[in-house]
Amino acid sequence: MTWDEIFRIVKGELSERRFRHVLGVVGEAERLAAIHGIDREKARLAALLHDSTKEWEINSQLKMLSECGIIVDNDTLQCPQVLHALSGSVRAKREFGAPFDVAEAIRTHATGEENMTPLQLLIYVADLTEPGRDFARELSPLRALAEKSLEAAACEEARMTLVRETKKGRAIHPDTRKTYEYYKNILQEMRSINDTE
Ligand SMILES: [Fe+2]
Ligand SMILES: [Fe+2]
Numbered sequence: 146m147t148w149d150e151i152f153r154i155v156k157g158e159l160s161e162r163r164f165r166h167v168l169g170v171v172g173e174a175e176r177l178a179a180i181h182g183i184d185r186e187k188a189r190l191a192a193l194l195h196d197s198t199k200e201w202e203i204n205s206q207l208k209m210l211s212e213c214g215i216i217v218d219n220d221t222l223q224c225p226q227v228l229h230a231l232s233g234s235v236r237a238k239r240e241f242g243a244p245f246d247v248a249e250a251i252r253t254h255a256t257g258e259e260n261m262t263p264l265q266l267l268i269y270v271a272d273l274t275e276p277g278r279d280f281a282r283e284l285s286p287l288r289a290l291a292e293k294s295l296e297a298a299a300c301e302e303a304r305m306t307l308v309r310e311t312k313k314g315r316a317i318h319p320d321t322r323k324t325y326e327y328y329k330n331i332l333q334e335m336r337s338i339n340d341t342e
Contacts, residue, residue: 146241148190154241155197167196169275170268177271180292183263190243191250191268198232206232213239224318230255257303257324266295269324273302300328 234252237243303325
């Protein structure tokens, strides 16, 4: 399927507000891809499709996943707000013919995970740093980090998510915690290597 065809479908399905967010992520993904030397076409496709099932009922997402033979683990069932990352990833492959690495970036965009590829890191970060996010003051350090290091930005984003979800009293997906711990350790290791040089 071409970019224009996918664009029309996504635009036709999503609410205006959500589609504006998606366009913000597309622009941010292209910008960060140029800065970090990541494939621009893949970055913008993952961005366009990342929230394609976000407005589906949870049951419709579960139905589609079970039709594809995918069993949703308990941790994800406890955090329905992140289910659209998995269902969006499966849909991207199945319906829109997205390549594997694009689908992987969609799958991890809401929680992150350990040892992400640059494309996964980029979509995880761009989802939050896109210009339409309204908590601008809180986001400016994250936006600055995203231009320097996607690993550092992912670590900070996971930390912010832990704080925000705890405040809201919502269940935290274990992958968010794992993302934070993993990238915190990576950054510490990088720092200690730099110190000894
Ligand atoms: Fe999302
Ligand atoms: Fe999003």
